[in-house]
Amino acid sequence: MSSQLSIVSVETLLVDVPTIRAHKLSVATMNHQTLVLVRITASDGIVSWGEGTTIGGLAYGEESPQSIKVNVDTYVAPLLVGEDPRAVARLMAQVNQRIQGNRFAKCAVETALYDGQAKRLGVPLSELFGGRVRESIPVAWTLASGDTRRDIAEAERMLELRRHNVFKLKIGLRSVKDDVAHVAAIKRALGDMASVRIDANQAWSVTEALEGLRMLADAGIDMAEQPIAAHDKLGLRRLTQANILPVMADEALHGPRDAFEVASTQAADIFAVKINQSGGLRGAAQVAGIAQAAGIALYGGTMLEGAVGTLASAQVFSTFHDLAWGTELFGPLLLTEEILVEPLPYRDFSLQLPTRPGLGIEIDEAKLARLCRDR
């Protein structure tokens, strides 16, 4: 590349933000989220952002907020500082060659590099992934207070506000029977106004799942996400082939290789595509490509990231030709603090995509400095 340009710094920030209510998953109860942000500054003055956020410390994935930070600081940043920030693919190929695993750390860094390069080119990040096929994307809400009546009231409020009409219910902490009763009560209350789905986050055995799926189908539930252990791809195939409810793979997918294995054995009907679980934006696009080639439907997943990871996801998901099951990019709405100058536009059951260059968001740096750990 012609003119001289280099990466001046790669910084990581841990930002603790309380959630609006307790968010109960089978693997963790979240009362706050720790955002892991990466800020890259280049010699042309362009400042860019990425995010590598996970859920519940080490309860959900094998990277913690602290490990993501220390591994970016110690191992990834030295590979980037002084290099040309325009060479995103080459830099990420080097990072992948030198560093095993660490998908979340890689996602954060790759996002920041793409944000910077898209800003430099003056285009939305989605242009670097082939361009958008939609300007807004549907966003589901997760009901996970643990209380049936409270969940119904929350869903009714979301419908009234026209913010969400698709609800994912987190289950797996109670018996299958009790969980199904909870889900069925919510579906009865909402009727045809909403699509109701469940996510058991690996809590069930295959036997429990077969029984659970039958009861959920009878209750009018539309889909079941990762009912059984992530590693049990044969079990997932059994559930899918049983043809009771559409089955979505989430934790089973750690990037393109898993996607290929699940797709080639027809072990899921739907893929939850997540940028962090896929090791970055390029990995997520590859997961989606494998799904589409195999006739598997797409859903845009979240690790409950804040605005940076949410917009990075939205930019990539906006390029998927078919996004039959919508997305769940509601992460920033679960948090009590806004880190953007202007909040993200959620309306008409969708997130409207920004048209500004890069991720298309402006970080409130003063606010971030106040929220940042060890400031």
Ligand SMILES: O=C(O)C[C@H]1C=CC(=O)O1
């Ligand atoms: O899908 C997951 O397993 C993780 C996440 C997404 C929404 C939510 O509430 O938790």
Ligand SMILES: [Mn+2]
């Ligand atoms: Mn899930």
